Amino acid sequence: MNKLLLIFTFFYTIACNAQEYPLKTDHTEVPNYSYLKDTKNELDSFVGTWKANYNNNTITLYITKEIHKPFGGNKYYKDVLSIKYIVKNSAGNILQNTQNMTIQSNQLRHTIFSQWAEDNGNLMLFYYGGTNCSVGWGKIFLKKINPTQISWEYRPNDIILDDSKCPPGTDINIYLPETKDLIFTKQ
Numbered sequence: 001m002n003k004l005l006l007i008f009t010f011f012y013t014i015a016c017n018a019q020e021y022p023l024k025t026d027h028t029e030v031p032n033y034s035y036l037k038d039t040k041n042e043l044d045s046f047v048g049t050w051k052a053n054y055n056n057n058t059i060t061l062y063i064t065k066e067i068h069k070p071f072g073g074n075k076y077y078k079d080v081l082s083i084k085y086i087v088k089n090s091a092g093n094i095l096q097n098t099q100n101m102t103i104q105s106n107q108l109r110h111t112i113f114s115q116w117a118e119d120n121g122n123l124m125l126f127y128y129g130g131t132n133c134s135v136g137w138g139k140i141f142l143k144k145i146n147p148t149q150i151s152w153e154y155r156p157n158d159i160i161l162d163d164s165k166c167p168p169g170t171d172i173n174i175y176l177p178e179t180k181d182l183i184f185t186k187q
Contacts, residue, residue: 024116027076035068038079042121043114045144046081050184052152054177056090061184062099069113081124083112083140087175096131096175112140119143128176133166134159136174145183152182 019034023043027036038044043065050061062084068077082103087095098110108129115125122144130137138156145151154176166172 023079027072027078030076032075034076036076036078038065040121042117043079043081043124045121045147046124046142046150049187050150051187052177052182052184054179054182057095057175057177058088059177059184060086060088060099060187062086081114081126083126085112085176095173108137109134128154128156130156130159131174132170132172133161135161135166135172136176140176142184148186150184150186152177152184153180154178 019031021030021034021036023036023038023040025036027034030036046063047065048063050063052059064082064084066080066082069080069082070076071078084098084101086097086099089095101110103111110131111129112126115127117124124142126140126142128136128138128140136156137159138154140155141153143151143153156174156178161172
């Protein structure tokens with residue numbers, strides 16, 4: 001029985017490693033159930049808590065690294081950065097808070113996941129799923145300035161809303177800073 005288990009483990013390990021690719025590999029070019037792995041640790045320098053002030057609001061980003069996260073309806077797996085955040089006004093009132101949200105695997109709303117790294121891992125592109133009724137969905141770019149500072153750029157896409165797409169009374173404000181070159185400092 002031990003020999004059978006050893007043989008199974010050997011072939012399982014080979015099969016799993018055969019489907020592992022570098023993080024920057026195009027997911028449309030790999031077989032289903034492949035794993036795009038952060039083999040160069042490009043994501044690690046962005047992990048942490050980051051803070052900035054913009055238009056009298058304090059924005060705190062909580063960036064974590066998620067290993068082997070399913071994407072494309074579980075058609076492939078990828079190491080990603082995930083951003084959750086809190087936006088507070090000058091009085092300290094919370095305008096928006098995603099820090100403790102549980103995000104479902106097929107959920108886009110409130111998600112911010114890295115797509116890829118450029119410039120030797122110093123520039124990260126993120127996809128933001130937006131908030132209620134997909135308001136604010138778009139791209140976020142984070143550029144590493146030094147070990148304690150990153151630069152933020154957020155490019156929300158336009159969306160046309162009516163009562164059929166978004167119920168009246170729904171909060172459709174974008175609380176993330178819609179700007180370029182905002183400096184976040186690591187806490």
